[in-house]
Amino acid sequence: MSILGYGVFASFVLSLILLTAQVLRARSFGRRLLYSLPEGDPRKGVSYALGRGMMPWEKESAAKHLPTYLGGVLYHAGVFAAVVLALCLAAGLRPPPAGLRLLRDLAAAGFLAGIGLLFKRAVKPGMRHISCPDDYLANILVDFFVLAGFLSASFAAAAPPFLILSIATFLYMPLGKIRHCFFFFYSRILFGAYFGRRGVLPGKRRAPREA
DSSP, X not given: OOHHHHHHHHHHHHHHHHHHHXXXXXXXXXXXOOOSOOOSOHHHHHHHHHTGGGSGGGOHHHHHTHHHHHHHHHHHHHHHHHHHHHHHHHTTOOOOHHHHHHHHHHHHHHHHXXXXXXXXXXXXXXXXXXXXXXXXXHHHHHHHHHHHHXXXXXXXXXXHHHHHHHXXXXXXXXXXXXXXXXXXXXXXXXHHHHHHHTTOSSOOOOOOOOO
């Protein structure tokens, strides 16, 4: 591997360590004591929160803003594709042609979705009012990271800038709002366990709304 390749893996591992430490620190605050008798199964609540509960028809906010929901799905798929491309490139591995095309297409779609979400945040008064500088910085950094991943899958000359952006993105993850990549799952587990114990989750199945 090249020096940049080692840098990518070092920053990736460091980011994972710091994110894990932050989750463990959050857990160190202790559990809330629950005195009522359980009415349901926490495991079913967690299963719902990480599965069916992620569907748009199960979330009122997503159902009412379906384009934003779909844009978020594409955005995160593009980020995942860029991470895979970065690790493969850093290790000197090249995915098979079909896999490379899939990762490249996901990165392209993710970049366009990210730009769209950034534009919405900037122009919509309600979102702009509650946004902080980190919201924009994190979005812009990740957008460039995903775009560089797409370019690196198409042009060999784009590989070094992509690896540099990968290092910057991985190092920034524990410092800014990108850390939600870890805390999202942790919070969903806590949410599902609590409301599963109360018997609120999983609720009755909802049929998808017709467009």
